[in-house]
Amino acid sequence: MDAIVSFASASGIYDLMHTKWGWPIVESLHFIGLCFLIGAVGVFDLRMLGLGKGIPYKVLHQLIPFGVAGFILNLVTGLMFFLSAPDQYAYNPAFQTKMMCIALAGINMLCFNTSTLQFLYKTDSLAKVPNRAVFFAMISLLCWTGVIVGGRLITYFRPPYHWCFWC
Amino acid sequence: MSCALKRDDIDMNFLSLLSNLEASGISVWARESEWAFFLFLIIHSLALAVVVGTHIAFNLRVLGVAKLIPLSLMKQFMAVMWPGVVAAILSGSVLLLAYPAKALTNPVFYVKLFCIVFALTIYQKIFLAYLTASENTDRESFSADVNGLAQTGSVDQVALQESRLKLYAIASLLLWLSSIFAGRFLAYTHSVLLASDYF
Numbered sequence: 168m169d170a171i172v173s174f175a176s177a178s179g180i181y182d183l184m185h186t187k188w189g190w191p192i193v194e195s196l197h198f199i200g201l202c203f204l205i206g207a208v209g210v211f212d213l214r215m216l217g218l219g220k221g222i223p224y225k226v227l228h229q230l231i232p233f234g235v236a237g238f239i240l241n242l243v244t245g246l247m248f249f250l251s252a253p254d255q256y257a258y259n260p261a262f263q264t265k266m267m268c269i270a271l272a273g274i275n276m277l278c279f280n281t282s283t284l285q286f287l288y289k290t291d292s293l294a295k296v297p298n299r300a301v302f303f304a305m306i307s308l309l310c311w312t313g314v315i316v317g318g319r320l321i322t323y324f325r326p327p328y329h330w331c332f333w334c
Numbered sequence: 335m336s337c338a339l340k341r342d343d344i345d346m347n348f349l350s351l352l353s354n355l356e357a358s359g360i361s362v363w364a365r366e367s368e369w370a371f372f373l374f375l376i377i378h379s380l381a382l383a384v385v386v387g388t389h390i391a392f393n394l395r396v397l398g399v400a401k402l403i404p405l406s407l408m409k410q411f412m413a414v415m416w417p418g419v420v421a422a423i424l425s426g427s428v429l430l431l432a433y434p435a436k437a438l439t440n441p442v443f444y445v446k447l448f449c450i451v452f453a454l455t456i457y458q459k460i461f462l463a464y465l466t467a468s469e470n471t472d473r474e475s476f477s478a479d480v481n482g483l484a485q486t487g488s489v490d491q492v493a494l495q496e497s498r499l500k501l502y503a504i505a506s507l508l509l510w511l512s513s514i515f516a517g518r519f520l521a522y523t524h525s526v527l528l529a530s531d532y533f
Contacts, residue, residue, distance in 0.1 A: 191522045201383055202390055219407060220410075230395075315379050319372070320372060323372050
């Protein structure tokens with residue numbers, strides 16, 4: 168924990184985040200990254216749930232790089248929060264749940280990409296969505312909902328007044 | 335509670351009105367309940383993701399990403415957008431009722447509302463109107479073809495129309511991003527927290 172704080176101080180991230188508008192600007196960017204992620208990934212999930220029939224999966228997938236960009240933006244801005252107040256995150260049950268949801272979303276995406284995406288590319292755009300694609304889409308939407316709920320609840324828990332699962 | 339603004343600087347009639355609002359049952363509940371404020375914050379964030387997310391996808395398409403998708407099909411994803419707007423308005427209203435003076439005495443709040451209304455208007459009055467118009471044109475040119483009177487619009491005109499739509503898509507994206515900045519800054523730029531602190 169001390170090492171993280173001294174890295175944040177040495178790198179100037181701590182000072183940047185504690186300037187007058189540092190924290191709210193980075194928070195706004197974090198929300199914007201989230202919208203790009205949901206706009207691309209969430210829309211693709213909706214397609215697999217039957218919305219937008221007739222749109223070929225391969226063409227719609229061209230939106231995904233914008234979702235990845237949103238995720239990277241949130242990785243960077245999220246790290247800036249974490250490094251500037253690590254104790255408020257590491258011991259926070261909302262943050263821990265959020266991280267687990269992200270990990271689960273990642274695993275779900277990897278399984279989907281290796282097992283189903285290529286198959287969808289060859290599927291007729293008007294055909295019924297295969298059941299396993301519906302399953303992956305629902306897991307994905309649930310995970311990202313969990314990420315948003317967890318993220319929003321981080322300030323509800325203020326360590327050390329609330330403590331983490333294992334403390 | 336400290337009062338950042340002096341009494342002389344603010345409209346006391348307005349503040350007294352807001353102070354009465356703060357005393358109402360729903361306002362006290364939203365403010366003092368252990369979980370209510372966070373519940374509505376969560377709903378507001380999820381609604382934000384749905385509304386801005388779908389608009390980002392639609393605007394990117396207008397800007398030429400995945401341009402093989404007809405706009406009329408892309409429109410289908412906007413079916414989840416309006417329920418998102420309703421959820422955002424309802425949750426936003428409760429959050430507003432919890433601390434009415436905090437938002438209503440802050441110009442940033444009106445900037446946020448303006449951005450949202452402007453962006454939704456662009457979607458409704460420009461993009462949807464364009465789609466309806468082009469559907470009608472399709473039908474007309476179809477019947478014209480049938481009658482052997484095919485008249486195709488000039489290529490220049492189509493290109494002009496497309497570049498105009500792209501400008502609106504950029505405006506819409508900027509408005510949504512601004513509304514997010516304004517919304518987040520509401521928590522940091524208020525000068526009054528509770529009107530009742532002044533009485």
